[in-house]
Amino acid sequence: MNTSETLRQLDQTLIALLSDRISLLATLETPSRQEQLANYQSQLTQAGVPAYLWDSIVTHCMAALANAPSRHTIVEPRNITVVGGRGLMGCFFVDRLSAGGHNVSVLEYDGWEHADRLLGGADLVLLCVPLKATVAVVRRVAPYLSPTTTLADIASTKVSIMQTMMECHSGPVMGLHPMFGPGPSSFLGQKVVTCPGRDPEASQWLLDLIEADGGKLISCTPDEHDRMMVAVQAIRFFANFTLGAFLAEEGIDIERSLEFASPLYRIEINTVSRLLAQSAALYIDILLASDERCEAIKRLVKTSDRLAKLLAQGNRAALIEEFETAHKAFGDSPRALEESNHVISHLSTFLAANAMKTRAKVEPIYS
Template sequence: MIPEKLKLTDERLIELLRDRLTILTESGLPTFEEQISSVAPLLAQLGVPEFVWKNTMAMSCLAVLSARSSEKNVTPQKITVIGGRGRMGKFFAQQLSAAGHNVSVLGNQDWEYADILLGEADLVLISVPIECTVDVIQRAAEYLAPTTALADITSIKTEPVQTMLKYHIGPVMGLHPMFGPSIKSFSGQKVVVCPGRQDDSFQWLLQFIASKGAELIVCTPEEHDWIMVIVQATRHFSRFSLGVFLAAEKIDIDRSLSMSSPSYRQEIDIVNRLFAQSPSLCVDIMLATEERCQAIEKLANTYSRLAQLVAKKDRAALIQKFETTQSFFKQKSDRPLESDYAIATFSS
């Protein structure tokens, strides 16, 4: 009963926010950011943490409004998405097409038309598996005009950006959408931007993504790849390992959930989402670079060392490890815990 009441309350709140933002928009409030800021004090008074209103509730409401305003004055671009029949490529193709751009798709069977699909494009977006990205960049570059903007959206950036800069003399940029292809919009999502050459040629694309509610994070390809070792590779391995363990032990997941804590339910949901993906995608993310493989090996060694302490029942050593790590997290982060709010919300 309580979850249903919460759902209805959330729906009413979102409707009120949408009405308020519509009024602000009609009165000429100029920017997307100012609309978000206008809602912030109200939600702060209600005790809603910043990460919630900034990345979920307010962003969801603003997505509809931004779509209306941003698509009125679109200058149509000729866009070709290489790999546009894949899930992520299809998402970008659909979003850009819905905004009024002329979007074409180039798949494995379409290379005989590459001179038209690529040679006449304003933007070529490469969305292919990690192991194919460099080869596809080299192949596509032969057909590109010097003015064509070339970008990729794979999860590694250093090698693809270097390859694009080497084989294409025109505008180059690396992008990494930090979300899966199952989402319905850019609202509340993050997109990493790695500048390469002639960034101005991509401003319309970045503005489009931002207008849909996404947050753009700019960094070098090298910084991106190092951060992704932690954000993607080791995280995937950790959850992959837990899933393999649960399956090997033939754990009754439904039964375990019936008597679980909110945090356990969250963890199982996350593991479930991982194993709902393509196996090759998950494995390729872990194996994409030697740096990722080495970090995963270090993580596995950490598991092994801690497991040995558990096997020895070395309570003092385990407490010492905990306290050292506890100190690290206290020093490195003073942000509120998102999981605390989520757990409190869904368990209340």
């Protein structure tokens, strides 16, 4: 038997064993990740298996167990119209709602002659349109809706949009905000913020579907949502955008810089690159979505300016004081250290594996 065939058989055995391990974990009072990691240190050393590899196996088995979607039986298929259903997020919702056994139709900007049929008999009308168009689309769809139709949106701001939905539609209203972009094939492991508006029981089936597909729901008021999004979206996006613009102006060779980079720098550059690779209009609209966001960004710039002036003055003591003040706000977080260490370790092993693959292609192997 040749080496490739032996490797293939070993891989098949490993896959079967991992499946058995995940299934067994599901039937037990699952031991903690730390317990599973501590059990076999000596055996790992004797077998020549790196500790990080066992850590990865245990962690991913636990993740598979935690994220396994529950089985969900559709009690009653609903008639759903997704407005903007040909967009990236619209397509995602069309796919997941259809997979859940519902009858899903799409209404686009060029199909309003069918609005009466597509909207009038719908149990759910879900708005998956660009942020800046959402309020106008709410006003346009509302006259077609039955009082029993649930009207929902997926926009990244909630106060003004939900207020408009509540004013224009007398029936059930629900605000949703998927905390992920295009890419995932299901809700598995993804967060969705929910803002109940009116008659939340009418849309409980939709929330059940998201959870059954592996999603995690975070319920809040529209006001709390918009306050949180100032930090979670606007400030973060602006900081990444600013760093990207600065590096471009400086003429930094990004790929070359990665050869010198620590894992943390690489993670940050990848985050910036990921943002800049997507729709400019989408992210600029998110930044401009409210006065609150713009004012917070102004305050961020003032903070940066204050710290830059201290640097220019060489005021070491003041800078240390600023650093320690920020540290007190964040605190000594074991969570932050554990999570960031895991990300760094995972990236480091990924890069090492890729480096081995590259070397294998260019270095001759002598027998």
